[in-house]
Amino acid sequence: MRPVCLLPALALLAAIWLLPLEAWLPGFPVHMLRHMVLVALAAPLLVLGLPGVAGRLAINPLIAAAVEFVVVWAWHMPQAHALGRLSGAGFVAEQASFLLAGALVWAGCLAARQPLAGAGGLLLTSMHMTLLGALLVLAPRDLYAAVCGTAPDLAGQQWGGLLMLGIGTPVYLLAGLALTAKALGREAVA
Template sequence: MSRAAGYVGLAMLAALWLLPLPGLLGADFPHHMLRHMGLVAIVTPLLVIGFPGLAAPFAFSPLLGAVLEFIVVWSWHMPGLHGMADAGGLALVAEQGSFLIAGLLVWAGALRGGAPLAGAGGLLLTSMHMTLLGALLILAPRDLYAAICGREPDLDAQQLGGVLMLGIGTPIYLVAGLWLTARALDMGKAEA
């Protein structure tokens, strides 16, 4: 069962890179966000569950993983770095690779670290910062990236990207964090 999760994660990783997302979603920003959220919130937990031996080197402190993911995610959403990644090439590979590594750090630390309450804390912190960034993208009064990316402003596309971030990342991190909290409480009862 767990190995199957890893293969599903690999298939989703391939789909995120091989499917013509811009053609399917239209505007550029929503497909960027779908790829990003797919990597950090869906693919990486499936890889950690499915391939625990490969995930073991990433199983650091889940709180440290959450901080590192915060830095990675927010840095790549600053207009300058986002503009570089939007142009494609090595910057896009660096962006997506850093999202993948950051996601592995969060999920391996949370699910494989042996401390479910710390894992819950890392996932809940990640849920909060993903929610904040998604809300910022939705509530911004203008397209934050159009000028740096050399395209016409498209506030609707940016808002859809924010909705994707909220709709995918927030519930996945929140539910997993609450599950780990319940697991930690159950372990505490068993020890008492």
């Protein structure tokens, strides 16, 4: 166990689940903030903080990236999104699946025998996160208001997309580039 990584991960999880974030941000941005903290911040810290557990979660980086892609995009389909926002059980299922998918990606990518394979998984994840964030920002209407029974809030959706772009894209991109540099450094030494 590495407390220097584990304690911040646990603090982030406590903050996103226990603090009254809705008092500070509207519904959709809070929802997206939770998603991004789970997959891009808490998950890698948990993987680094619990290397024994992470070792058991490590799967092929590209398969892990594909799993996360399916989980993230599925929960952003209007009906699934409404379930995650309006139902306690749906919220728990959504949050658990995001955390597990994030842990799979980070465990697989950071433990990959070939750092370039890990870099590929993280860069693919960065690309699909960027695409979804851009879709949320550029959509001409609120994609979820009707199914959630809320007033349309295009600005809130756009802020949520910007949070996705501002947190997920750079975290995955920088980690992927770091693994690429590690791989290139190994080749230079060999």
